[in-house]
Amino acid sequence: MSMELVEKVLAGDRLALARLVSRIENNGAEARAALAALYPYTGRAHRVGVTGAPGTGKSTLVNEMAKVWRRQGQTVGIVAVDPTSPFSGGALLGDRIRMRDLAGDPGVFIRSMATRGSLGGLARATGDAVKVLDAAGFDIVLIETVGAGQSEVDIARTAHTVLVVEAPGFGDDVQAIKAGILEIADILVVNKADQPGAEHTARTLRAMLDLGQARRSWHPPILKTVATEGQGVAAVVEAVTQHRAYLETSGELARQERERVTAELHHLLREALVARWLRQIPDGQVDAAIERILAREVDPHTAVEELIASVS
Amino acid sequence: MSMELVEKVLAGDRLALARLVSRIENNGAEARAALAALYPYTGRAHRVGVTGAPGTGKSTLVNEMAKVWRRQGQTVGIVAVDPTSPFSGGALLGDRIRMRDLAGDPGVFIRSMATRGSLGGLARATGDAVKVLDAAGFDIVLIETVGAGQSEVDIARTAHTVLVVEAPGFGDDVQAIKAGILEIADILVVNKADQPGAEHTARTLRAMLDLGQARRSWHPPILKTVATEGQGVAAVVEAVTQHRAYLETSGELARQERERVTAELHHLLREALVARWLRQIPDGQVDAAIERILAREVDPHTAVEELIASVS
Numbered sequence: 001m002s003m004e005l006v007e008k009v010l011a012g013d014r015l016a017l018a019r020l021v022s023r024i025e026n027n028g029a030e031a032r033a034a035l036a037a038l039y040p041y042t043g044r045a046h047r048v049g050v051t052g053a054p055g056t057g058k059s060t061l062v063n064e065m066a067k068v069w070r071r072q073g074q075t076v077g078i079v080a081v082d083p084t085s086p087f088s089g090g091a092l093l094g095d096r097i098r099m100r101d102l103a104g105d106p107g108v109f110i111r112s113m114a115t116r117g118s119l120g121g122l123a124r125a126t127g128d129a130v131k132v133l134d135a136a137g138f139d140i141v142l143i144e145t146v147g148a149g150q151s152e153v154d155i156a157r158t159a160h161t162v163l164v165v166e167a168p169g170f171g172d173d174v175q176a177i178k179a180g181i182l183e184i185a186d187i188l189v190v191n192k193a194d195q196p197g198a199e200h201t202a203r204t205l206r207a208m209l210d211l212g213q214a215r216r217s218w219h220p221p222i223l224k225t226v227a228t229e230g231q232g233v234a235a236v237v238e239a240v241t242q243h244r245a246y247l248e249t250s251g252e253l254a255r256q257e258r259e260r261v262t263a264e265l266h267h268l269l270r271e272a273l274v275a276r277w278l279r280q281i282p283d284g285q286v287d288a289a290i291e292r293i294l295a296r297e298v299d300p301h302t303a304v305e306e307l308i309a310s311v312s
Numbered sequence: 313m314s315m316e317l318v319e320k321v322l323a324g325d326r327l328a329l330a331r332l333v334s335r336i337e338n339n340g341a342e343a344r345a346a347l348a349a350l351y352p353y354t355g356r357a358h359r360v361g362v363t364g365a366p367g368t369g370k371s372t373l374v375n376e377m378a379k380v381w382r383r384q385g386q387t388v389g390i391v392a393v394d395p396t397s398p399f400s401g402g403a404l405l406g407d408r409i410r411m412r413d414l415a416g417d418p419g420v421f422i423r424s425m426a427t428r429g430s431l432g433g434l435a436r437a438t439g440d441a442v443k444v445l446d447a448a449g450f451d452i453v454l455i456e457t458v459g460a461g462q463s464e465v466d467i468a469r470t471a472h473t474v475l476v477v478e479a480p481g482f483g484d485d486v487q488a489i490k491a492g493i494l495e496i497a498d499i500l501v502v503n504k505a506d507q508p509g510a511e512h513t514a515r516t517l518r519a520m521l522d523l524g525q526a527r528r529s530w531h532p533p534i535l536k537t538v539a540t541e542g543q544g545v546a547a548v549v550e551a552v553t554q555h556r557a558y559l560e561t562s563g564e565l566a567r568q569e570r571e572r573v574t575a576e577l578h579h580l581l582r583e584a585l586v587a588r589w590l591r592q593i594p595d596g597q598v599d600a601a602i603e604r605i606l607a608r609e610v611d612p613h614t615a616v617e618e619l620i621a622s623v624s
Contacts, residue, residue: 032613035611039608039610039611040609042608258602258606261602261605261606265602265605266586268612268613268616269589269616270585272616272620273586273589273620274578274581276620290570290573290574290577293573293577294569294573296351296352296354296355297352299347300351300577300580301344301580302348304580304584305584307581308581
């Protein structure tokens with residue numbers, strides 16, 4: 001049943017694709033088998049992360065970028081992620097409505113992902129959804145996240161090229177500094193560039209970049225857009241293409257990929273080792289250690305050393 | 313040598329305290345022994361997390377809160393954490409200068425912590441520094457962080473009482489929504505309440521709270537302050553005292569503590585198990601698995617299953 005779904009996804013069936021992504025969100029064992037089967041087909045899409053604070057217009061920008069790529073004959077998968085509280089569920093709905101003009105196009109696939117419980121779970125599900133879109137043959141996979149948190153940085157790191165979107169009028173603060181997200185930006189976009197303060201925002205970004213990133217061999221361009229009118233969007237797409245070329249010729253693409261795989265392997269190892277160890281230890285022994293720590297009879301480090309020694 | 317330091321810290325030696333916190337930042341094995349020795353003396357301080365975006369005036373608020381507690385005869389330790397990029401190092405320096413009027417008071421200890429490499433490392437070092445201040449006998453330990461990221465949420469969670477500081481004039485966005493930080497707020501402070509828009513900010517916060525938090529038995533108060541003039545600060549300190557009483561009478565304090573210890577134990581177990589496993593596996597076997605994943609001969613999940621099976 002799941003393998004049938006995999007075949008349909010590989011054959012370009014959009015309904016099967018939507019269904020598989022839903023299963024991945026629910027994290028079934030079945031979904032894992034499907035991911036394993038799809039894995040050999042991954043690694044071809046260019047993954048583009050787009051992040052920025054709410055209100056910077058990044059959804060509109062993503063929308064317009066997708067249109068430019070479509071005109072160039074490229075297929076586009078979009079994963080829109082909102083790791084913020086359930087309060088902001090409305091924003092995603094708004095994004096979907098805004099993206100309606102792309103929805104009839106079979107060369108575009110749009111999927112929203114929301115937090116269900118843990119942020120870690122969302123990062124995993126997003127990473128897996130991106131792999132599925134990659135295997136399904138999309139040339140470009142756009143990962144759109146609300147900016148600023150560590151989890152968003154993690155999600156953005158699954159991308160080859162990271163765009164950070166700013167907009168004027170957020171007071172004196174440039175949003176990006178808040179979580180050091182500027183350091184992972186490959187391309188900076190000042191959207192709403194027709195509004196007052198756009199030039200100031202661009203200059204501030206330039207100054208911050210000059211301050212911190214002299215060591216990088218790729219110098220992030222700062223581009224101005226008015227996404228609602230499509231203005232400047234082709235230049236952003238062109239910058240992504242240039243960054244892709246830079247990644248390939250510099251060997252950075254292969255290095256990134258190796259780093260990503262290494263991090264994923266270590267993460268999965270960690271989870272698997274803890275699960276295995278917990279199956280081996282007698283019931284109640286971990287709880288007993290917690291009680292002793294609470295009673296301050298032992299400190300956490302010593303308790304862990306004792307627990308591990310008791311099993312092996 | 314380290315035990316001598318521990319004894320001095322327990323005896324109230326401030327210089328020894330500063331030295332021990334530095335060692336903790338550098339994560340030496342020596343520091344771990346000191347932490348184990350101090351652990352029995354922890355659990356007495358009330359830990360108060362204060363978080364908010366840059367520019368909300370939270371450092372000034374922390375400063376003024378410390379003064380109120382000092383007038384009540386309480387000793388105060390302050391850990392100021394900045395998990396944002398190295399760019400913002402200047403802000404911390406500014407905070408220190410602003411806190412100068414507290415510096416001559418032996419009942420106050422102020423320490424800034426900055427990211428050195430990983431955010432995870434910062435969260436650990438901060439948690440350890442808080443334990444040391446607790447063991448050193450401070451009645452109140454204030455943990456001040458720049459708001460919005462997941463790592464800051466983690467740091468704030470080491471606190472018993474979490475204050476989220478907002479200020480008017482950040483555009484229409486209320487900063488807290490960005491990382492769902494509102495859900496962990498026990499007390500909300502609208503600082504700079506003499507500026508236009510303060511009432512609007514307070515109303516927005518109230519509406520958001522009413523929307524999401526009906527299930528909580530503690531209803532977070534929303535308090536207005538002008539920290540630069542000390543206005544409203546005594547009421548914030550009083551709210552912290554009330555929250556502390558609520559935690560004690562409701563049994564929430566014990567539940568929180570258990571949850572915190574459980575999370576810490578699991579985290580340390582994870583790290584220790586991976587370290588032990590990596591010592592057991594033959595050199596090169598993990599690297600070989602990474603190569604096979606990169607070549608798409610195997611998916612990451614299957615590779616991990618094979619690696620684990622090969623050792624046990």
